[in-house]
Amino acid sequence: MDLLSGRKANEIFEGQVHVYKHMYAYLDSMCLKWCIELEIPTIIYNHEKPITLHELISILQVPPSKISGVERLMRHLSHNGFFDIVTIHDDDGGDENKEKKEAYALTIASELLVKGTEYCLTPMAKCGLNPLMSSSFNLLGKWTLEKNLTLSEISLGTNLWDFLSKNPSILTSFNESMASDSQMVKLALKDHSAVFEGLESIVDVGGGNGTISKIISDMFPKLKCIVFDLPHVVENFSGTTSNNLSFVGGDMFNYIPEADVVLLKWILHDWDDEHCVKILKKCKDAISKNTKEGKAIIIDFVINEKQDEFGLTQMKLRMDIAMTSMNGKERSEEEFNKLFLEAGFQDYKIFPLTGMYSLIVVYP
């Protein structure tokens, strides 16, 4: 059979555009990184109004030879939804000389990249776009043919957690990236606060710097929150304990401190099914027998291709590939259900949160 025979030329060229779009998609990531490195969203925010190219290059002190580069970056990012191009009336020189000019305004996506704000995602972008983290994905072909090695073992020489423990500056960047993602969950948790009502204690397993725990403990000041993570992770945060929030170091495969509720945010997707069942069994042991409110709360992506819109599934499937680096994966409801049953849980309920995450309540 002749490949492409019977196809119209325009259909074949559409196929070419599709291939090229994906081939060069990394340039979208690189432009995002470029924009963050130059702190363009923060500059526009501090400018307090849409910024012209002339104003931007003057603040950035761009040499004349690179002005067209910045102009192209701004065109690329505006085309991709990071800036709106708006018309402004430049009032230099009085009424009669008012000139119409194009200027760049922040969109929601670039507002999320303004440094130092509550929902700033710059730490996530900086960590994810660090070549040490992203270059492993050049080795997926090699990984496929290696029987027993994870992608991180091939690219970093060890698993991610071990690598982070030996590279303190990357560990800090990783923890900050996780914290920025957790901070976003605050926007969605408010609508589901009922699942935390009536509880006395919660243990946030793999809780990193405790961002989610702090959000929950601020919502429920009487709730005792324990942030549980690897010893070298929690030792960095023991200074941030408060009345109702403490840090405990340990290994979730050995022992999890007892609490009414065990919280797992972005933990299960890091692991294969066998490890997940082990974690869930330890969670079940940790859930206090002294309350009828005992449960596990999981915050993770749930793949739902039929229900989610294309872009959301695309994002979840990208993260699924990222999780490949550690033998983890993103799961569908059926795949989660299988894990819960195998670990001895009786029932579960899924609440899709606004955004990418779902909240899954699992009953022992």
Ligand SMILES: C[S@@+](CC[C@H](N)C(=O)[O-])C[C@H]1O[C@@H](n2cnc3c(N)ncnc32)[C@H](O)[C@@H]1O
């Ligand atoms: C993907 S991060 C999630 C952090 C946090 N839950 C969040 O969503 O922001 C996974 C966390 O699991 C922790 N972790 C990995 N292995 C662990 C283990 N054996 N016991 C306890 N924590 C572990 C890591 O140190 C890391 O903080």
Ligand SMILES: O=C1c2ccc(O)cc2O[C@@H](O)[C@@H]1c1ccc(O)cc1
């Ligand atoms: O490494 C990354 C990671 C690891 C574990 C996890 O649960 C979430 C993660 O999200 C990212 O920050 C991070 C990552 C994701 C995608 C990518 O291309 C590079 C790094």
